[in-house]
Amino acid sequence: MNRLSIFILPAVLIVLLAVPLFVEDSYIRHLFIVAFMYAVLASNWDLSLGYTGLFNFGHMTFFGVGVYTAAIAAKTLGVDPWLAIPLSGVTAALSALLIAAPVARLKGIYVVLVTFAFSQLVLQLILSQSQITGGGEGMVRLPYLRLGDYSFIRDYKLGYYYVALGMLTLSTLFLTALVSSPFGKSLKAVRDNEDYARARGISITRQRIAVLVLSAIFTGVAGGFYAIYLRVASPEALGFGTMSLTLSMVLIGGVGTIWGPVIAALILIFATEAFAGIRGMEEARFIIIAVAMILVLRLAPGGVLALLNRLTNSTLGR
Amino acid sequence: MTIETELEQILDIRGVNKAFGGLQAVRDVSLTVQRGEIFGIAGPNGSGKSTLFNLITGIPYGPTSGEVHFLGNRIDRWPAHRIARAGLCRTFQKDAEFPELSARETVLISAVYCGVEQRQLRERSDKLLDDLKFAAERRDMKTSELSVYEKKQLMIASALISKPHVLMLDEPASGLTKPEIKALDELLLSINRTGVTILLIEHVLSLLLSLSQRLLVLNHGAIIAAGDPQDVVKQDVVIEAYLGGRSN
Ligand SMILES: Nc1ncnc2c1ncn2[C@@H]1O[C@H](COP(=O)(O)OP(=O)(O)OP(=O)(O)O)[C@@H](O)[C@H]1O
Ligand SMILES: [Mg+2]
Numbered sequence: 001m002n003r004l005s006i007f008i009l010p011a012v013l014i015v016l017l018a019v020p021l022f023v024e025d026s027y028i029r030h031l032f033i034v035a036f037m038y039a040v041l042a043s044n045w046d047l048s049l050g051y052t053g054l055f056n057f058g059h060m061t062f063f064g065v066g067v068y069t070a071a072i073a074a075k076t077l078g079v080d081p082w083l084a085i086p087l088s089g090v091t092a093a094l095s096a097l098l099i100a101a102p103v104a105r106l107k108g109i110y111v112v113l114v115t116f117a118f119s120q121l122v123l124q125l126i127l128s129q130s131q132i133t134g135g136g137e138g139m140v141r142l143p144y145l146r147l148g149d150y151s152f153i154r155d156y157k158l159g160y161y162y163v164a165l166g167m168l169t170l171s172t173l174f175l176t177a178l179v180s181s182p183f184g185k186s187l188k189a190v191r192d193n194e195d196y197a198r199a200r201g202i203s204i205t206r207q208r209i210a211v212l213v214l215s216a217i218f219t220g221v222a223g224g225f226y227a228i229y230l231r232v233a234s235p236e237a238l239g240f241g242t243m244s245l246t247l248s249m250v251l252i253g254g255v256g257t258i259w260g261p262v263i264a265a266l267i268l269i270f271a272t273e274a275f276a277g278i279r280g281m282e283e284a285r286f287i288i289i290a291v292a293m294i295l296v297l298r299l300a301p302g303g304v305l306a307l308l309n310r311l312t313n314s315t316l317g318r
Numbered sequence: 319m320t321i322e323t324e325l326e327q328i329l330d331i332r333g334v335n336k337a338f339g340g341l342q343a344v345r346d347v348s349l350t351v352q353r354g355e356i357f358g359i360a361g362p363n364g365s366g367k368s369t370l371f372n373l374i375t376g377i378p379y380g381p382t383s384g385e386v387h388f389l390g391n392r393i394d395r396w397p398a399h400r401i402a403r404a405g406l407c408r409t410f411q412k413d414a415e416f417p418e419l420s421a422r423e424t425v426l427i428s429a430v431y432c433g434v435e436q437r438q439l440r441e442r443s444d445k446l447l448d449d450l451k452f453a454a455e456r457r458d459m460k461t462s463e464l465s466v467y468e469k470k471q472l473m474i475a476s477a478l479i480s481k482p483h484v485l486m487l488d489e490p491a492s493g494l495t496k497p498e499i500k501a502l503d504e505l506l507l508s509i510n511r512t513g514v515t516i517l518l519i520e521h522v523l524s525l526l527l528s529l530s531q532r533l534l535v536l537n538h539g540a541i542i543a544a545g546d547p548q549d550v551v552k553q554d555v556v557i558e559a560y561l562g563g564r565s566n
Contacts, residue, residue, distance in 0.1 A: 186427045189416040196414040198398040201431035
């Protein structure tokens with residue numbers, strides 16, 4: 001991780017900053033934007049799932065709350081989209097606080113059940129409140145980002161590319177700072193030995209509540225961004241497809257690594273798109289993801305990041 | 319105002335019980351611990367020693383009935399982390415560790431939630447690890463790579479960093495070599511000299527006898543003897559309990 005973070009990651013950021021100079025195709029840029037968005041979702045999910053060992057299967061709820069917050073704020077209430085996006089982070093964190101209270105005291109499979117039930121509840125709420133949310137149809141033609149007279153839809157999504165990259169950078173800085181703080185270390189302690197952690201004054205309940213809320217912030221922001229970018233809010237945000245794709249990124253990237261899911265998101269979005277482009281393979285991409293997931297879990301349980309670390313350590317010496 | 323102030327009761331356990339289904343693991347145990355002493359607890363396998371520690375610290379459970387008073391507060395309904403923060407810190411019989419954290423990190427997180435200021439923490443944890451003779455070059459390694467003795471040292475260091483009033487040790491000598499036991503003996507004595515009260519569960523009798531000022535023996539969850547260690551080990555009930563325990 002250290003070698004990787006010091007040498008390679010700044011280089012990756014510079015490359016990503018330069019991508020639009022070489023890539024003018026708006027569809028490729030769109031893929032990058034989607035990948036950045038998924039990278040935020042997956043790495044934040046990793047905070048609760050990987051770092052804390054909390055089987056939170058309601059993570060996409062925070063995303064969904066973000067999507068609808070931005071949509072309702074920007075379209076119905078006329079809030080500036082620039083404000084609606086961060087607002088999504090706030091409401092997502094609040095929704096996390098709501099679910100955290102019961103979840104913090106549960107164990108194992110019950111955490112899965114309650115968090116999953118919560119996401120279904122929110123989905124039902126969205127579907128039933130169709131006057132506000134558009135129901136099953138969702139909401140369309142949301143206001144887009146603009147800066148003065150400049151509309152972000154122009155220049156082949158150039159503006160959106162940088163907003164998404166900025167969001168991913170902020171989120172990743174936030175997560176890495178978090179996991180390297182004493183609080184972050186204590187999460188690993190709680191995950192690996194609850195009794196010992198409690199015997200050292202760590203409150204499991206408080207750590208879990210904090211983790212859920214913290215992991216919801218940028219997940220909500222990503223939801224808000226996604227809604228404004230696509231100009232659509234649909235119940236699919238809470239669907240099984242989004243969730244399983246994000247989960248596969250966490251698993252393939254390597255749980256408990258933060259960077260792993262970020263890398264996996266970029267790989268998976270482009271890999272699946274590549275397959276979607278081949279005739280007859282449109283549906284095969286889900287099989288590809290599943291096979292990749294099984295292979296990684298069998299061959300490199302630490303995920304892609306562990307693999308990369310091994311490679312860089314051997315090429316950079318020692 | 320004269321002798322009472324010196325013999326301050328720090329921990330007062332009143333008739334605690336714990337049953338697992340039909341098995342009465344701890345049976346109506348009462349004891350008081352004085353500030354500054356080393357209090358030994360002995361008993362054959364399965365006699366309820368560890369369970370008694372569990373009841374006191376609330377990890378993972380408190381007593382079914384009875385009361386635990388610590389520094390004048392009734393703590394038997396407190397959550398475990400609050401008991402630890404109040405200054406009642408324990409180690410575990412089975413080697414406990416945070417495998418992915420280093421020794422330094424383990425000590426660090428054991429301090430911050432007990433209210434130790436982060437500014438002086440690095441210095442203090444280094445000094446503590448020095449005192450425990452924990453090898454300097456091994457402090458940044460993952461705990462999972464440490465030796466059994468080092469893990470035990472670390473478990474004690476992580477308990478001591480928050481300057482607890484009472485240190486509770488559950489069989490710290492198990493799995494150690496003769497020289498390591500000798501080092502442990504000296505270590506516990508030096509910890510005690512800094513004013514830390516110690517509750518010590520131990521199977522290594524020599525260690526118990528050399529260290530503890532008072533000794534309590536459990537059998538089938540109940541106290542069968544208590545008092546001066548040299549007297550206690552000579553009592554027939556104690557010898558019988560140990561012989562009976564061995565033959566099972
Ligand atoms: N969680 C539990 N569930 C069921 N029974 C338990 C549990 N914990 C302990 N026991 C039982 O309670 C009794 C006391 O166990 P305990 O671990 O306190 O003994 P001990 O004196 O510490 O023994 P040892 O010297 O082997 O460590 C034993 O019979 C044990 O099997
Ligand atoms: Mg025991």
